[in-house]
Structures are given as structure tokens and as C-alpha cells.
Amino acid sequence: MTTGFFDGLSPARYQGTPATDPLAFRHYDPDEVVMGKRMEDHLRFAVAYWHSFAWEGGDPFGGPTFERPWHPQDDMGRAKMKADVAFEMFDLLGAPFFCWHDADLRPEQGSYAENLATLEEITDYVGEKMEGSKTKLLWGTANMFSHRRWMAGASTNPDPDIFAYAAATVKGCIDATHKLGGANYVLWGGREGYETLLNTDLVREGEQMGRFLSMVVDYKHKIGFEGQILVEPKPQEPSKHQYDYDAATCIGFLRKWGLQDEVKLNLEQGHAILAGHSFEHEIAVAAAEGMLGSIDMNRNDYQSGWDTDQFPNNVPEVALAYYHILKAGGFTQGGTNFDAKLRRQSLDPEDLIAAHVGGMDTCARGLKAAAAMLEDGGLEDALAERYAGWDDPQAQAMLTSDLSAIQARVIEQGIDPQPRSGRQERLENYVNRFV
Amino acid sequence: MTTGFFDGLSPARYQGTPATDPLAFRHYDPDEVVMGKRMEDHLRFAVAYWHSFAWEGGDPFGGPTFERPWHPQDDMGRAKMKADVAFEMFDLLGAPFFCWHDADLRPEQGSYAENLATLEEITDYVGEKMEGSKTKLLWGTANMFSHRRWMAGASTNPDPDIFAYAAATVKGCIDATHKLGGANYVLWGGREGYETLLNTDLVREGEQMGRFLSMVVDYKHKIGFEGQILVEPKPQEPSKHQYDYDAATCIGFLRKWGLQDEVKLNLEQGHAILAGHSFEHEIAVAAAEGMLGSIDMNRNDYQSGWDTDQFPNNVPEVALAYYHILKAGGFTQGGTNFDAKLRRQSLDPEDLIAAHVGGMDTCARGLKAAAAMLEDGGLEDALAERYAGWDDPQAQAMLTSDLSAIQARVIEQGIDPQPRSGRQERLENYVNRFV
Amino acid sequence: MTTGFFDGLSPARYQGTPATDPLAFRHYDPDEVVMGKRMEDHLRFAVAYWHSFAWEGGDPFGGPTFERPWHPQDDMGRAKMKADVAFEMFDLLGAPFFCWHDADLRPEQGSYAENLATLEEITDYVGEKMEGSKTKLLWGTANMFSHRRWMAGASTNPDPDIFAYAAATVKGCIDATHKLGGANYVLWGGREGYETLLNTDLVREGEQMGRFLSMVVDYKHKIGFEGQILVEPKPQEPSKHQYDYDAATCIGFLRKWGLQDEVKLNLEQGHAILAGHSFEHEIAVAAAEGMLGSIDMNRNDYQSGWDTDQFPNNVPEVALAYYHILKAGGFTQGGTNFDAKLRRQSLDPEDLIAAHVGGMDTCARGLKAAAAMLEDGGLEDALAERYAGWDDPQAQAMLTSDLSAIQARVIEQGIDPQPRSGRQERLENYVNRFV
Amino acid sequence: MTTGFFDGLSPARYQGTPATDPLAFRHYDPDEVVMGKRMEDHLRFAVAYWHSFAWEGGDPFGGPTFERPWHPQDDMGRAKMKADVAFEMFDLLGAPFFCWHDADLRPEQGSYAENLATLEEITDYVGEKMEGSKTKLLWGTANMFSHRRWMAGASTNPDPDIFAYAAATVKGCIDATHKLGGANYVLWGGREGYETLLNTDLVREGEQMGRFLSMVVDYKHKIGFEGQILVEPKPQEPSKHQYDYDAATCIGFLRKWGLQDEVKLNLEQGHAILAGHSFEHEIAVAAAEGMLGSIDMNRNDYQSGWDTDQFPNNVPEVALAYYHILKAGGFTQGGTNFDAKLRRQSLDPEDLIAAHVGGMDTCARGLKAAAAMLEDGGLEDALAERYAGWDDPQAQAMLTSDLSAIQARVIEQGIDPQPRSGRQERLENYVNRFV
Secondary structure, three states: OOOOOOOOOOOOOEOOOOOOOOOOEOOOOOOOEEOOEEHHHHHOEEEEHHHHHHOOOOEOOEOOOOOOOOOOOOOHHHHHHHHHHHHHHHHHHOOOEEEEEHHHHOOOOOOHHHHHHHHHHHHHHHHHHHHOOOOEEEEEEOOOOOOHHHOOOOOOOOOHHHHHHHHHHHHHHHHHHHHOOOOEEEEEOOOOEEOOHHHOOHHHHHHHHHHHHHHHHHHHHHHOOOOEEEEEOOOOOOOOEEOOOOHHHHHHHHHHOOOOOOEEEEEEHHHHHHOOOOHHHHHHHHHHOOOEEEEEOOEOOOOOEOOOOEOOOOHHHHHHHHHHHHHOOOOOOOOEEEOOOOOOOOOOHHHHHHHHHHHHHHHHHHHHHHHHHHHHOHHHHHHHHHOHHHHOHHHHHHOOOOHHHHHHHHHHHOOOOOOOOOOHHHHHHHHHOOO | OOOOOOOOOOOOOEOOOOOOOOOOEOOOOOOOEEOOEEHHHHHOEEEEHHHHHHOOOOEOOEOOOOOOOOOOOOOHHHHHHHHHHHHHHHHHHOOOEEEEEHHHHOOOOOOHHHHHHHHHHHHHHHHHHHHOOOOEEEEEEOOOOOOHHHOOOOOOOOOHHHHHHHHHHHHHHHHHHHHOOOOEEEEEOOOOEEOOHHHOOHHHHHHHHHHHHHHHHHHHHHHOOOOEEEEEOOOOOOOOEEOOOOHHHHHHHHHHOOOOOOEEEEEEHHHHHHOOOOHHHHHHHHHHOOOEEEEEOOEOOOOOEOOOOEOOOOHHHHHHHHHHHHHOOOOOOOOEEEOOOOOOOOOOHHHHHHHHHHHHHHHHHHHHHHHHHHHHOHHHHHHHHHOHHHHOHHHHHHOOOOHHHHHHHHHHHOOOOOOOOOOHHHHHHHHHOOO | OOOOOOOOOOOOOEOOOOOOOOOOEOOOOOOOEEOOEEHHHHHOEEEEHHHHHHOOOOEOOEOOOOOOOOOOOOOHHHHHHHHHHHHHHHHHHOOOEEEEEHHHHOOOOOOHHHHHHHHHHHHHHHHHHHHOOOOEEEEEEOOOOOOHHHOOOOOOOOOHHHHHHHHHHHHHHHHHHHHOOOOEEEEEOOOOEEOOHHHOOHHHHHHHHHHHHHHHHHHHHHHOOOOEEEEEOOOOOOOOEEOOOOHHHHHHHHHHOOOOOOEEEEEEHHHHHHOOOOHHHHHHHHHHOOOEEEEEOOEOOOOOEOOOOEOOOOHHHHHHHHHHHHHOOOOOOOOEEEOOOOOOOOOOHHHHHHHHHHHHHHHHHHHHHHHHHHHHOHHHHHHHHHOHHHHOHHHHHHOOOOHHHHHHHHHHHOOOOOOOOOOHHHHHHHHHHHO | OOOOOOOOOOOOOEOOOOOOOOOOEOOOOOOOEEOOEEHHHHHOEEEEHHHHHHOOOOEOOEOOOOOOOOOOOOOHHHHHHHHHHHHHHHHHHOOOEEEEEHHHHOOOOOOHHHHHHHHHHHHHHHHHHHHOOOOEEEEEEOOOOOOHHHOOOOOOOOOHHHHHHHHHHHHHHHHHHHHOOOOEEEEEOOOOEEOOHHHOOHHHHHHHHHHHHHHHHHHHHHHOOOOEEEEEOOOOOOOOEEOOOOHHHHHHHHHHOOOOOOEEEEEEHHHHHHOOOOHHHHHHHHHHOOOEEEEEOOEOOOOOEOOOOEOOOOHHHHHHHHHHHHHOOOOOOOOEEEOOOOOOOOOOHHHHHHHHHHHHHHHHHHHHHHHHHHHHOHHHHHHHHHOHHHHOHHHHHHOOOOHHHHHHHHHHHOOOOOOOOOOHHHHHHHHHOOO
């Protein structure tokens, strides 16, 4: 017996490019083998509970528009109906994974102990549903930004009681993630940042955050949770400045606290854009440090200064992202979450399916293009050629030399280096052959 | 005998706020004591050779407009005339410091050895002028971004010969800085970054840059140069992405290479803005890590997406910057450089003086406001009160506790923290009392 | 008998600059005469009902934080309590004006007719309060963006029934504004714009909007409402693109529909910033066309890509805005509304007062500086000198000449114009003498 | 006899998608018929002389990198060599059009009369080359922004002699365009804008610009030039604010001066981006007013705040642009110019060809996708359905009704409109079927 929410909509299945059915996959064939691995195993799609089921359609200038049967979300009965609908959608899409915040799953109401109890209740319920489904948990996380208690941050809060509450909350969420077999646990620093430096002590808050993350890592080991611990860079919003600004900032922070081997990054395209970076930049930076964990492959409107969290739909951009992911070895524990935050005017259940089908198909197309580029090897060859000079032992030796010796050699040999073309246009055209 | 370039202009002197003379200081009195130190010793103003004397007025859409007597700058005789004019301006302003790139001082022409020789010639000439002047050298630096050889970077270049050329160039510039008694040596990573990831190997380039900087530090110690080594964050321009993106990125990089105690930051307001940060953010971040070295207190147009390098003129913003500088102990070896890049239409010698007088006066006003706030203590008191809960030994103990213990306490004590006002409006109004 | 909401807070009164009382005016003395007019009559401050009383502290990532006694706002009794508190604040501030959306005043519930009835009830209630207060109505407006019916626009909606509903709503709001003696009526095109061009017919929507505005003007005349009709430019948010993008766009639209003498602009600093303009730009553009109506003198965070609606606190910027307003003759029917949207963490009643006191004081300081500059005449003199060449009758004659004749003259007279300095630095320093 | 510049490079010819030759067209087949017209006649590609031949590789931080045989460009002999090379490239590409500024063609040196003479000389030379080539002139324009005389604007200059010089210059350029059979004449307001409002009189400058444009239109008619007169929107750069900010601003300006039927718009993707708009927005806005003239289909880096003028390479974006162009009837006199400004590191002649081939192929792919969408009709059908309510005569009647009557009907009929889904996700997926 179904909820009836998706009545009239058929499962989305692969039909290939001739298909015009708006809810069929034209590119995503889970079983197609790409570079020796099934596409489903490469992409590891996860549906995000928050935008797809918990967001009610409000924005800063207006209230809810969606009016789902499980809204308003202040009741455990409706929380279970929401889970029923969610799993119906996972089945329709053939989604291998999903992910959640605690507050997506059930209402936050009452004391910490009461919230912990309802979290256990709903995750038991969800666990049962998972048994009858192929959909697994990519990651869980704690929402420590929506309730007013978090308004000045969680682990970085000026009030130590809120730090305590945050620690307890994360423990509960890691436990729940572990119980459901989650492959990762994510921390997004929602309000870990500041509104104004006038009332903020950066040193204290940095120390609180470093210690907090260390405790999370300790706890993971203590309970034998083998998932990755991930942090998620974002430059701002809701805070004026978020401490996890971008990949480089997070990496610096992890290294400062000695966590560079324990924590990896969950990168989001939209957050990259808001920080002034391309998504492939963030991926490449994380990969260069061995800290690429998982991704949120959504899309941000380039002209909006806030998080629009749309499903990915630009294949050339997505292809470059997967190119860097594949180059770094692809996902092991991580995967492709994508926020398919509907536009506020997209009221119909069909819109929800369309957003996910469109996003998955775009990713599949991007992945195949990326794999083709890697297999062709054109970019790698160009790179090897460009840096070939450094393969020379003398060049390598210079890296352990000193300024005086190098200067002497420059003078003696009359070194007068001539620039060579970077050939960017040719490489950009090359990419367009594959997308 | 003077060059006559500033004929008709009198030395800028402090006249106080009633003054209407456009070239008098209304706030900057070098001898006024602020928080126990002369204002000149606090601010340590440095005039930047590049914009004030080397830039000819061109922009991406047009050629030179200034037509100074020492332009075009392809001749050693005119280079000396430029130095003469520069020192005349230093005297007119009573500037305690100046700073330069090698390419500002003399034309780059011919081989490395020839350039080294002309650098020695011109720095000898400048050294003589310094003997007859109060103006000292705040810092020197190498221009490794204008000549076409640097088009793909200096230390991060795909061509090891260019790395070598860069190493030799920096050695020459450190030597020259040391000879002239410079208080700091700066590296700005002009084209250390990339135009496209398609032709870039982030791992190699990162290693090249890390090794290069280590060599610079080694060399400093070898020759007994006691100035600070500084790197200068900037997010982009001329490169699409600069490796020294912002303070946090630089700090992470320095820590990765074990240079966190050897290198400090030279922060620029305009670069902060382009990276999406306020200037006080960058200062506070560097100060929190003990890496605040020196500043470029210029101003970027908030609506222009490129470096406008204007002299500072917004007192409230400048006051907040100095507030964080004073809180961090003020400058020791660093100082206040400010780019007074004239607008391209500002052709007259008087405009050049006006830009510097305006910038210095704005800084002086900001410094006095910052000092008054610190002496009043209102912001510090508010901060202490906001974080007072953390002074509790139990709160501190929690930082070395673990998630399980904290959760147990939250449950047991029924901790239900209530948010308290951040009072941002009150603090903003407080600042306005002083500016 | 008061509501007790502001218990313990005294009326904000002018105490001059020695005052350290955080809730005293240090610059705003309503009775001080500036350029022949009382400061209160120049500034015509209006408190905005929406942010100060109707906003509950939510943002896209979190729920309400304020928990005022009149929240949640779904009850007419609480709507009246809100009005009581509002007038208590108007009295505490000595605010000469306020302004509202219909939805700020009372809940929107039920049918159009029911909403019209409650609007009448609450405006009668407010009208009675106005009789016992000095506070008048600067403007009213209709909220046609929060309820889900407006999600695809009001007058530009694809559904003609929504156009009808919008027309009926505006009629009700103009009637209410007229009844309360409002000095202006504003239309802010909240969702008059688009989310995607894929589902948008620009031609149809433009015609709907043009006709709608014409009907509003007709209705104003029909009922003898003598207030100004104002439209409010904003580039985006909540829509991806708002039709009233900026001042120039609105002016072009008004001219197209022949409304340039009937409608003026209500300009907001924050909206100017989001459109890539300075506020004084928008004011100067509107003034140049004789269409400057009124202003929202708030402040947008320069680094946030969304509307932050903070109270103004940067005196130099505010001074330039008022300079252009005074130059255009100052306000007649318009005034200075400023959104003092509290930061979400600013929970206390005192914060609300502080935001308004700080904003009013900043404006007063800016106004006085602007007046001093105008009285001194330095900027006007510089302008006259810069364009003096055009005062020549020959120059003016050229404007009615033709290309051939001008070319002939250029050749014949060998015209070879030499650039003259624009003296921007000197003028910027000049402004700093006054702020 | 050729210049030898492109030695070793073969003509770029259509080879279809299997081709891997980096300099072959894979999509652009000039003779392929799309919607009843040859692709070449649809796209009307024009090579831009400035970036491809006149730009020497400098940027604000560095000097020339390209060192072409015709650089430096201060000699008429080298100007002719440049023309020779240009026509060789036009032939290699099979380009049907080119376009220029006067300053691209020959050096600006000496008096107005001398410059006019060399312009005549070089355009005679170019005219001869055109006789032996298939390449025609899409448009000419005057460079009134590079020489220092234009630093404060051309027609909007405070100095009437510069207005005169501008008028004479434009006359000369229109004459040259007319002589060479140009299909359009463009005015780009390079420095028609301001650096600071402090020294700017918006009213005067607006009037100067309005009169100037009217004279241009008059002159066109006088000499019987039948090309379109086009203005080109750009928000800023080089000026802080450009008067021709965006399409809507230009349209408003044209209507103010009664030129809406005489002047059309030349829209550039990069300028759209810098103004905060999508390119299809600008096209749709111009088309809605019947003012779509021609386009510059280049690409701006989304993360760079300045004009990057790269060749188009994102097919999905280009497809949406051509969709709106085709919907508006396609080009008649206008065409597709695209700035293929090489990256500064792209030194080789091959890079120049690659940039153009890549750009043309991207446009061809976009055009075919756009045509397929139009022929399929899916978007138009969705649009018709969304606005179907307005086809009702009662709905249309409402547009000529009044607020009172509409309100009465809303009350009487109890109109309570229910929102319907905007289906954005479905439409976005639809587009992805074609690109």
C-alpha cells in the first residue's frame, strides 16, 4: 500500500537518448560499465531529505507553497508519512542512497532527551523501510542551525551550555548514522561563523571548533564507526562569515588541529560558486591534499548571491567536476548527493521527480564524458608535456638547492627562459569534443 | 636643486581640523602621542613606488595618460630622475618609509646579469638619497609578473628555468632590500596561480611554491637579514585563481610547509574585498594566528571586480582595521603602506600629493578612533561578558572531555540553553561614537 | 497604560556629542535648523512596520528567534497589541512617520472580502492611535509577495485571476493609505519578475504591469489621493530577475507607458548595492529625470548577495546620499524610511531601539555634512569649472549642429584637445572635511 | 604570396563529429540548412580585429606577450601586414564577416586630419583585400577610449572640443564603414560614463550623449547608409559606471531621445554577465522591444569581475541565446561577432585559429539545438498553456478596466486564485534533450 503521493507516476527507467518521456533516464543506466565499474557504483547518488521532503517552499519574502500531506512537520505521525513518501520516491528513482539531518526526519520538540527518543523512534522506522529497499544511507548529519538555540553557533557558541548541547546532539546523530549503516558522517557548520567581529572572539571560537571536531573523531573510533567524517565548506549564509569558508580554509584548519588524516571534505558546487571558485577548483584542491571525501553536485545560479541549491543541469561543468573526481580515483565511501531544491513555484509531485531525473541524467552524461577524456588521455598528455622540464634530475635537484647556488647558475649559464604557449583554447576545445 | 616637478607645492604639514588648505594634514600630526607612542611610529606610512611613480596611467582599454618627465621608463637616467622626484615627494609628505619592486626602480632590460647590475646601480643611488632623507625602506619586493617570461608564474612555472630565474631574482631583491636596511621583504604571488585547471598540475605547483618560500627563509637567515618575510594574499587578478587567495589560505599553506613561525602576512584591503572579506576580517584572522605582519591600507571600489588600489578615505572602515591592529599589539616591523593609485584622469602633480595627504589623514583619524575605543574598553568589556560562561572551570574542562560524557551531563542536568542577544546594533552604534 | 514591552527604556532624546547614553541622540536634534528647515522636516523619518514588528527573526536556514508577545501573527487581538507596541516605539523615538504593508498590520486569512474587512478594522484602530500621536503615515503598500498565491507575481501573473486579486488588493491598500492621510503610496514589485525565462513571456508581463500601474494612477486621481505614487527598484530577490531592476530601468518603463510625470521612485540603498550601483548613483539618476520620490536609507552588507536591510551606519556614505537629495531640492512628500532589520540574534527590546537611534543619528550626521558641503559650495564650484567650456555659445551651438559641420571645423581649426585633470582625489578629500 | 604567419596550418573545414583534428569544424557546416536557411546565413560570424590582431597580450599587471610580426603597431607598413594576416585568417576560417575599430586598422598618430588620411589609406587597402575574399564587413566603429584625449569620455566629455573631436571621428568611421559596405555601425560608449559623481554632471552629459546619437542617426540618413546603428550595453569597465549599463537602460535612453526606431542594440554575453544578467535575458529584453540588432557571443568568466572576452564554449548557454534570437526572427543585418581574446599565455598562431574554430563550432551546435527546440515547439506550447487564461476575452477586458470594477468582481465572484506549478524543472530537462 502506498501513500498515493506519486500516483500516476511510473518508475524512472533508462530508455536511452531517443526517449522523449520527460521522466525517463536518457543517459543514466545504472548497470552500464564505465571504466570498469557500474555507473551506479561510480556515481553513488543520494537523495537529500531536506530539500526534497522537509523544505516547505518558503523564502525570505514568503511562506510555504508546497502544502504536502506531511506538512506542517510538527507531528511524529506525519514524520512517518514523510518517510513513506521518501522511500516511494527512492524506489521510483532507483536511488542507491539518501542522506538526512536529524531535524529532517522528525520534529524537534521538547527537551534534549525527548528529541533523542524521537530520533531513535524515527530512525528505527526508517531502518525498517531500508530493509525493504535498495536505498542505503550515504550520510547523516545534525541540524544545528535552524532552532533558535543555535543562532550564535553550535560548537563555537559563546555559551558553553550550547557547546554541550551540540556535542550531545552530534553524538546522537552519529549513533543514528552508525545504526543505519551510514557510509559517512557530515558536519556542516551552519552557524559556525560570525555576524560581526564586534562581538566575536576568533581565537576562542577556533579553539572550541578544533576541540569539538577532535571529539567527534575520537568518538567515531570509540564506537567503531568506519564511515568518513566530513566537513562541508561554505563561505557565508546564513552567517556573514562561515569558518569553513572553502576547501583551502578547511584544509588549513584540519592541519592546524592535526586532523588532516581523519577528516575529509564534502564539497558543494553551489558553495564553491559563492566562494568565488569553480567547482572543479574545490575538487582539485581537496584531491591535491588527499582530502576529497564526497560531493554535493548541485548548481547555484551564477547571478544569485545566495544558495539556490538547484539540481545540476550543465553537462560541460559537471563533466569537469567528475574528471577531477575520477582522476583522484573516484568515490570510495563518498558519493554524489545533489540538492534538488525545487523552485518555489514547482508544486507538483511530478516536479520533484523531474528534478531528480534531470540531475541524475546530467551527472551520468558528465561522468561518461569525463571517463572518455581520461581514457583518451589528451589532457594528461598535455599536462605531462607542459611540465616535462621538471622531470629532468637537475630540475628536481634545484628544489633542494638554495638561492645563492641557483643565482650563480643563472648567471653562469646565462639562463634566459622563453615563454611557451599554455594552449588553453586547444584544451577547452578538446573538452568540448566529449561533452 | 630640485627636479621642479612639484614646483609651487608646499610641504604638507599638520594644521588641525579648522584647516581648509587641501594639501594640509587635518588629523595626521606625526608627533602626537596616541596610546603612549608617536602617531608616526604607530602608522609607519610607506609610499608605494609603483602606483605613484611607475604606473603611467594605462588600463585595459587605454594607454598612458600621465606623461611624466621620467616616462617612458626605459632609461637609467630617467630612472634616477624618478628617484629624485620620489624623494622630493617623500619630503613634501614627511613620509617615514617607502617600498618598491625592482622593476619600479629601474628598467628591466637585457640579461639577468645586466638587470642585477642596474638594480645595484639604482639601489646605490637610492641609498645615497636615503642618507639625506628621513625616509626609510619598509620593504622591497621582486616584480615577477610584468615581463612576459612570468606569464605562467614564477616559482610555480611549468618551466624549471623560470623557477631558477625567479630564485635568482628574489635573491637579488633581498640583497638590495638588506643593503638599504629594509624592515621587511615581501613576496606577492603575482602570477602564482592558474588561468585554467586544464593545463595546471596543482600538486607540482604547490610543491614548487613551498620549496621556493623555504629557500627564501633559509637565505634570509644565511645573510642575517632581520626583516620579516611577508606573503600577500590576493584571490585573483591577474590570474584567474591566485594560490595566496586570502589570509586563511596562506596560513594553511605556511603551516603545511612548516613556515608558520617564519613568514607573516602583508594584508591589503582591496584584496580582502575581492576575496569577499572585510579588511578587519583578514587582519583578525592573521592576528589570531600571530601572523599579522604589515598592511596595504588602500581601498577597493566595492562595485568594481578588479583591484582599484585607491587611497583609503572611509574613516569608519579604517578605524575598525586599526582597532584590530592595535589590539594585536600594533606594528613592530610592519607598517602602513597604502596604494594611492591615482585615478587615470588625475594628471596633475597636485593630485599625487592630494591622494597621499588624504590617505594619511584618513588613517590618522582611524587610528585615533581605534585607540579611543581601546582605551574606553567598551568593545572588550562586551566581549568578555559575552563569553563569560567559558571562564567557568567546568566549561573549560568540557573542552578536554568527550561526547559521551557531555551527552550524559546534558541529559542528567536537563540542559536547555536559552539564546541571549548578540547586541550587534548597540556595538555598531558604540563604534560610531568614536569615528 | 502601556504594553510594558519597552519597560525600563526612556524616550530617546537629543543630548549632543558628549553623550555616552547608548539610546540618546548625539546628532539628531529634530528642531535644529539646517539650511532653513528643521532637521525633522528635512529627514522625515519613517519607521518600517515590517522589519521592526512583523519579522519574527527567521532566515532561509532557521526559524523565528524573537518570540515577541504579539507573535505568532495570526490573530487580530495580537495585531492590535503589535500596533500598541509600535506606537509606543514611535513615541520613544519621536518618529514623525511610519509605513506599512497591509500584511504587516493584520493577518491575511480567509477570502479577499474578509481580508479587506480586517484591514479596515486594523487601520481604524491605527487611525485612532495616530490621533494621540505625532506620528503620521509616510506610505502604505500592499504585500503581494508573501502569500503563496503571489508566487508567480501579482500584476504580471500568468493567471488573470491573480491580476484581478492584485488590483483589488491595491485598491484596498490605497483606500487605507488615503484614509490614514498617507503622504505616498508605494508599489514594490516583490515577485514581479521571473525565475526562468523558459516559462516567461516578457511581452505579456510587461503589458500587464504597464496597464496595472496606469490603473493605479487613474484610481489615485479618481479618489483625490494627493500622495505620490512610487515604485521601488530592486534587481533580484526574491525573483531571479525583478522587472524594476534599478532606477534607470524603472524610468525607461515609466516613460514607455507615459507615466513619467505621474510616478516617482522610492530608492533603497540596499537595492542599489545589489544592482551594482552606489546609492548616490541611484539618487542622482532619479533626480536627473525629476523622479526622485522617497528613500529607504538602509545599508546592505557589501559582501552579502542578499538584502540585509540594516540600519544605516556609515556617515560618509549617508552624507553623499543626502547631498544629492538636498541638491535636488530635498523631500517634499517623500521622506527617509530606513529598514532597521535587527540581526537575528538581537533579541532584546533595547536592540530595537538602538537600531533606530543609531540609524537616525547617522542620517542626521550625514544630512548636516551634506548641507555644509552645499553651503560651502566647493563641489558645485568644481563642477561649474569643469564644464565651463560648455557655457560658450559656440559649444552650445554645436549641440544643434551636425557631424559634417563639426568635422569641417575640427579640420579647419586643427582642434587637438588636451585632457585636464578630473581632480577626483581632491574632491574626495574635500568631502572628508565635512563628514 | 602569404605572410607565412599561419604556415603549416590548413583551412578549417567541416569534418563532422567523428573528427579529432583540433582545427576542424565538427558542427559548423556553412551550407547545412537549418530552419530553411544556410547555417552561415543564420550565424553571420564576424572576426573581431581588435582582440585577434590588435591586442598585444598586455593586462593591468604585465606587458605584451604576443610579439607578432606586426607589433608594435605604430607604422603603416605593419598595419598593412596586419591586414594581410587578418585576411589570411578570414580565409582559413571561411569567415563571412569581420569588424573593426579605426584604431585597430592603423595607428592613431598626429592630428585629426592625419588620422583621417591614414584611415582612408588603410580602408582602401582593406577594401582591395575584400575584393579578393568572401569576407564582408559586419560593422565598423570608432575607438574613442584608448587615446588619452578620451579619458573623460567622448560625447559626454566636459570639454566641448572633445565632443567635436568625437563627432568628427565618428563621421570618419561611418564614412569608412559605408565605403566598405558595412552592414552596421556600432557605438560602444567606452568611457561614456563616470569615475566619480563628485565631478560629474549627469544632466549635461545625458543631453550631450542624446544629441550626439541623434546626429549620428541624421548623418546615416544624409549619406544613405542603410546599415543599422547599434549601441552596445556594458555596465562598467573601463569607467566605474557606463551610461549604456544594460539593455533596459539603453532602451530607456533611446526612448527618451525618440530614437527607439532608429537605433538597435549590439549585445555582448560578457557585458550581460557583468551587469548581473544572463545573456538570454538581454536578448529577450531587446527582442521584446524590437531592438535586437546584433550580438557579441563571447563568454565571460563567471568568477572574474572584468571583461574576459573569451570565445564561447558552453553549448547549453549558447543554445538558449540563439533560441531567443531565432524566436525573434533571427539576424537580418546583424550577426554573430565573438571576441576570441586569446589567453595571454596563448602565444602560437595555432591558438588563434583554435579559439575561432572552437567558438564557431560552439555557436553552430547551439544554433542547431535552438532550431530543434523551436521546431519541436515544446517550450512555446508550455508558454501558451501557462498564459492561456489571458486568452479569455474577459481577462483581456480587465486590462482596460479599473481598480474599482475589478475589486467589485473579486468580491462578488469570491475569486480565490490557486497557484499552479511553474514546471521549471521539466522545462530545464527539456532543453537538455537538445543540447
